Amino acid sequence: MDKRIENFLLLSGIICYVYFLVILFVMGALSPGYDHTLNYISELGAHDSPVMIYANFLLFFVTGLLWALFSVGLLRTLGKGKTWTGKIASMLMIFSAITFMLIAFYPCDPGCNNLTNTGITHGYISNGMVYFALLSLIFLTLGSLKGDFLNKKWFLVFLSVTVLTSVLGYMYLMNIISGPIFQRLTIALPFTLMGGLSVWLYKKSMV
Numbered sequence: 001m002d003k004r005i006e007n008f009l010l011l012s013g014i015i016c017y018v019y020f021l022v023i024l025f026v027m028g029a030l031s032p033g034y035d036h037t038l039n040y041i042s043e044l045g046a047h048d049s050p051v052m053i054y055a056n057f058l059l060f061f062v063t064g065l066l067w068a069l070f071s072v073g074l075l076r077t078l079g080k081g082k083t084w085t086g087k088i089a090s091m092l093m094i095f096s097a098i099t100f101m102l103i104a105f106y107p108c109d110p111g112c113n114n115l116t117n118t119g120i121t122h123g124y125i126s127n128g129m130v131y132f133a134l135l136s137l138i139f140l141t142l143g144s145l146k147g148d149f150l151n152k153k154w155f156l157v158f159l160s161v162t163v164l165t166s167v168l169g170y171m172y173l174m175n176i177i178s179g180p181i182f183q184r185l186t187i188a189l190p191f192t193l194m195g196g197l198s199v200w201l202y203k204k205s206m207v
Contacts, residue, residue: 006073006076006205007202007205007206008069008073009069009070009072009073009076010070010073010074010077010198010201010202010205011198011199011202012066012067012069012070012073012198013066013067013070013073013074013194013195013197013198013199013201014194014195014198014199014202015066015198016063016066016067016069016070016191016194016195016198017191017192017194017195017198018195019062019063019066020059020063020191023058023059023062023063024041024044024059027044027051027054027055027058027059028044030050030051030054031044031049031050031051032050036180036184037180037181038180039180040108040112040179040180040183041059041180041183041184041187042103042107042108042112042122042126043108043111043112044059045059045060045103045104045107045108046107046108046109046110046111046112047107047108047109047110048110048111052107056103056104056105056107057104060100060101060103060104061101061104063100064097064098064099064100064101064102064103064104065097065101067093067096067097067100067194068094068097068098068101070093070097070194070198071090071093071094071096071097072090072094073201074086074089074090074093074197074201075087075090075091075094077201077205078090078143083143085139085140085142085143085146086139086143088139089136089137089139089140089143090136092132092133092135092136092139093132093133093136095132096129096132096133096136099125099126099128099129099132100129102125103122103125103126103129106118106119106121106122106125107119107122108122108123109122127173130169130172130173130186133165133190134162134165134166134169137158137161137162137165137190137193138162140158140162141155141158141159141162144158145159157193158193161189161190161193164189165186165189165190168182168185168186168189169182169186172185172186
């Protein structure tokens with residue numbers, strides 16, 4: 001594969017991270033009454049959202065696509081040789097990215113009170129995205145502990161993000177305290193890790 005393409009795949013992680021944050025706040029600003037502490041992210045693409053079409057394409061589909069591109073770059077980087085943990089982690093990340101893209105085609109019902117088949121499917125897809133991402137983090141943690149790839153110093157980073165994401169994800173899925181806040185925190189940690197890992201792998205590939 002062309003070196004420029006490989007570099008773009010690796011940089012897609014940080015591009016995805018920055019792009020998602022920008023589009024999230026832009027879509028929120030264009031939605032009267034939308035509050036990031038009270039409303040779920042999916043509500044931006046709900047059937048009653050004034051930015052439904054834009055949010056589903058720009059926020060979910062494009063972000064998922066960038067995420068998938070980085071996952072492919074990760075697979076090519078960590079999946080070399082016999083590092084089965086890297087292969088599994090990357091494939092699970094690809095699955096998570098694909099489910100994020102699918103959200104664009106299955107928007108939630110008004111207020112994300114999912115009662116229709118489309119809304120219920122949206123709920124399954126959204127939860128599946130979290131599970132795939134968490135499993136990917138687990139295998140990244142295991143691989144870094146074994147020294148299969150990267151650097152063992154990454155182990156504590158992966159372990160911390162995995163544990164925190166698991167706790168926050170549970171609170172989000174169980175709707176404990178404030179669902180929207182924990183939803184954002186659950187997504188923020190892995191996305192921040194993806195951005196940092198993206199830059200680190202890119203710099204390493206340039207050496």
